[in-house]
Amino acid sequence: QVQLVxxxxxxxxxxxxxxxxxxVSGFPFSGYGMHWVRQAPGKGLEWVAVIWYDGSKKFxxxxxxxxxxxxxxxxxxxxxxxxxxxxxxxxxxYYCAREISSDSGSYCDSWGLGTLVxxxx
Amino acid sequence: xxVLTQPPSVSGAPGQTVTISCTGSNTNIGAGWLxxxxxxLPGKAPKILIYHNINRPSGVPDRFSASKSGTSAxxxxxxxxxxxxxxxxxxxxxxxxxxxxxxxxxxxxxxx
Numbered sequence: 001q002v003q004l005v006x007x008x009x010x011x012x013x014x015x016x017x018x019x020x021x022x023x024v025s026g027f028p029f030s031g032y033g034m035h036w037v038r039q040a041p042g043k044g045l046e047w048v049a050v051i052w053y054d055g056s057k058k059f060x061x062x063x064x065x066x067x068x069x070x071x072x073x074x075x076x077x078x079x080x081x082x083x084x085x086x087x088x089x090x091x092x093x094y095y096c097a098r099e100i101s102s103d104s105g106s107y108c109d110s111w112g113l114g115t116l117v118x119x120x121x
Numbered sequence: 122x123x124v125l126t127q128p129p130s131v132s133g134a135p136g137q138t139v140t141i142s143c144t145g146s147n148t149n150i151g152a153g154w155l156x157x158x159x160x161x162l163p164g165k166a167p168k169i170l171i172y173h174n175i176n177r178p179s180g181v182p183d184r185f186s187a188s189k190s191g192t193s194a195x196x197x198x199x200x201x202x203x204x205x206x207x208x209x210x211x212x213x214x215x216x217x218x219x220x221x222x223x224x225x226x227x228x229x230x231x232x233x
Contacts, residue, residue: 035222037167044123044227045159045167045210062218095166102173105155105214106222109178111166 002026002110004096009115012086022079022096022112029077030054033099035108036070036081038092046092049081050099050106086119093117124149124215125225132231133201141228143194143211149223151192154214158187158196161208170209171196198230206232 008020022034036048049060049070058070069082079096093116097108126144133139143156150156158171169178171187174194184205187196194213198205211225 037224044208045161045212045224047222047224050222061221097167100172102155104153104173105157107155107157107169107172107212108159108167109169109172111168113166 002098004098004110004112006094006096006112006115009094009117011118011120013121014086014088014119016086017082017084018086018117020081020083020094020096020115020117022081024077024079024096024098027098027110029072030074033101033106034070034072034079035097035099036068036079037095037097037108037111038090039095039114040089040092043092048094051079083117086117088119091117091119123226124217124223125211125213127209127211127225127228129226130229130231132233133198134233135201135203137201138197138199139201139230140198141196141209141211141230143196143225145192145194145213145215146217147192148217149192149213149215150189150194152216154216156187156189156194157212158185159210159212161210163207167210201230201232203232206230 003025051070071080093114095114098110159167160170161167174189215221
């Protein structure tokens with residue numbers, strides 16, 4: 001069955017960098033766009049970034065541009081999110097999700113369990 | 122600050138019907154972009170509940186229904202059950218800026 005497993009979270013000091021991973025199985029990874037979505041403690045869902053199935057296009061939420069980098073390795077069926085210059089407000093659970101795309105808008109049909117990033121000194 | 126606004130909370134007794142609104146604008150829902158709904162049970166990852174405005178994935182009970190009109194959408198839960206207690210989010214696309222997938226502010230449903 002479809003599985004998405006995030007890893008790489010933890011407690012990180014402000015200003016440091018972190019790379020999150022999302023290992024997928026159960027479907028042809030190279031055929032799907034993938035998203036990162038985050039959720040701060042007690043807050044709502046916030047879209048972070050999307051990457052095309054082949055990695056050719058990447059888009060970020062305006063508030064994430066500059067410090068966040070989404071990437072993928074289709075040979076390893078793995079999605080990544082690099083976060084630089086971490087700030088306390090980046091503290092959140094980060095989810096990876098599979099995209100079902102259409103010309104009129106896409107949605108995420110499968111989600112991982114998330115990985116918690118805590119930015120604190 | 123999300124561009125899709127939902128009521129922070131709604132509640133109802135078991136068996137009742139509750140409706141959650143998702144109010145957008147002419148750059149998202151009103152522009153014809155599809156609306157999707159997610160359910161997030163306490164401590165769990167979100168799960169797709171409704172896609173493409175009105176469609177239920179297999180396994181989602183028909184107690185859940187949705188609609189879209191103008192710049193708004195709504196999710197209705199009929200025959201409310203205790204296991205429906207969760208957070209619900211609408212999601213669409215906003216073309217006012219660069220590529221922007223947007224979630225609603227979220228609504229907590231409480232079963233009294």
